[in-house]
Amino acid sequence: MNNFTCTSGRCIDIRLATLGDLDAISLLNKKWIVNSFDIPNKEDGFLLCDEYNSEDLSNIILAQDTAVACSDGAVVAYYINDNCSSLLDQYNLAISNLKEKNLIPADSRVSIRTQIVVDREFQRLGIPKAMLDFLVPFLKEKYNFLFSIGVNENPKRAAHQKVGWKIVDEDDLNYYCLYDLRTQ
Numbered sequence: 001m002n003n004f005t006c007t008s009g010r011c012i013d014i015r016l017a018t019l020g021d022l023d024a025i026s027l028l029n030k031k032w033i034v035n036s037f038d039i040p041n042k043e044d045g046f047l048l049c050d051e052y053n054s055e056d057l058s059n060i061i062l063a064q065d066t067a068v069a070c071s072d073g074a075v076v077a078y079y080i081n082d083n084c085s086s087l088l089d090q091y092n093l094a095i096s097n098l099k100e101k102n103l104i105p106a107d108s109r110v111s112i113r114t115q116i117v118v119d120r121e122f123q124r125l126g127i128p129k130a131m132l133d134f135l136v137p138f139l140k141e142k143y144n145f146l147f148s149i150g151v152n153e154n155p156k157r158a159a160h161q162k163v164g165w166k167i168v169d170e171d172d173l174n175y176y177c178l179y180d181l182r183t184q
Contacts (some may be wrong), residue, residue, distance in 0.1 A: 001013055002134050004069075006122075006126050006130070007125060011071075012071055014067055014130055014131055014134045015069045015070070015134075016068075016070070019058060020170055021068050024075035026052065028075065028077070028078060029051055029117065032117050040041070053086070054084055055086035056084070060083075065080075065138065065139060066078060066080045067079045067134050069127050069130070076121070076122045077117060077131065078117055078121060078131075079115075079132060081115070082113040082114070090149070091113045091147065094132075094147075094176055095147055098168060104145065104147075104178065105144075109142065109144045110146075110147050112147060114148040114179070115148070116128050128159070128163060132164075132179070145178045145179060145180055148160070148176075148177050149175070149177075151174055152173060152175055157175060164180075165178065165179050181183070
């Protein structure tokens with residue numbers, strides 16, 4: 001576990017997720033999923049995807065590739081690296097396309113889907129970077145890159161780049177980004 005004092009002075013605990021965090025992660029996941037771009041507070045970010053079911057979340061947590069940030073014992077953020085859920089088809093296809101374009105080295109080990117969620121009250125405090133820094137030693141043993149797909153309408157694009165994610169491609173709907181663990 002790492003203790004992190006964020007820019008507001010709050011003390012945040014960052015640790016690997018456990019099965020005891022399943023409900024809290026699921027609630028945060030559902031809270032940020034949208035069905036359309038016509039939503040209030042869009043500037044805070046959103047997820048345009050299917051929600052995780054409890055079996056998928058359990059398997060993801062058991063893989064020990066997910067961090068949570070807690071304030072006063074409550075989960076306020078998560079950093080999921082998903083390589084085992086039933087929701088990976090779009091991500092696998094995108095990674096294959098990026099390898100064909102030589103934007104990802106063909107022999108790379110890529111964590112298929114990274115998803116970051118921070119509760120609204122805890123945004124802009126440096127929590128995603130702190131969770132990523134915590135996870136890097138665990139992840140770099142398994143993967144060369146982390147991969148994520150963002151929707152172009154999502155205003156968090158700059159926040160991803162600020163912590164080291166690189167936009168490697170985009171189309172009319174999405175941008176595709178990598179985090180290079182080889183340089184960490």
